[in-house]
Amino acid sequence: MPPLVKLVLIVVIVIAAVVIWGRVMGRRDPDREIVGLTDAVRAKVSREISAGHKINAIKIYREATGAPLADAKRAVDHWFVPGQGPGVRDAAASYTAGRLTDEGRARISELILAGRREDAMALYAEATGAGSAEAQAIIRTWDTSQHY
Known part of the structure; x- marks a missing residue:
């Protein structure tokens, strides 16, 4: 094999190794x-x-x-975002339409933090008139860090 072909082959292999290494390891900040x-x-x-x-x-x-x-x-x-799936309405619409009060939101957050998601879903459904699928989707992504 001619020396020029060997050199090109070696350069291609090195470049491929660098690209693969970068894809596998990614750009990670160890700190x-x-x-x-x-x-x-x-x-x-x-x-x-x-x-x-x-x-x-x-x-x-x-x-x-x-x-x-x-x-x-x-x-x-x-x-999956509540309000964008099939048959699921947006929780914000329930809140702005006055169907879910601040007190109701606070109680739902308390139930979720206590590990009582089923009760939180039932309370959400009762307060807003939502179906079980919507209530489950909303409670699954409920932000308990909000202080209502």
Whole structure:
């Protein structure tokens, strides 16, 4: 094999190894703590998606999980947001229409924090007239960090 072909082959192999290494390892900051997908992070991502801020949602997801950009984008693209699924209305509409009071929201947060999600779903459904699927979807992504 001619020396020029060998040199080109070696350069191609080195470039391929660098690209593969970069994809596998990603751009990780070893000093940054990864918190994972906590309920608060899920709520933030859902709010950003609902507001139409998909790029911010991807950024929040990546900061929390350390996922590469392509994986974070794919996750956000397939993210379930209450009010955007079939047969699910938006919780904000229930609140602004006056069907869910501040007291009701506070009680739902208390129930969720106490681990009583079924009771929280029942209370949400009773207060808003929502169906069980909607109530389940809303309670699944309820942001308990809000102080109502």
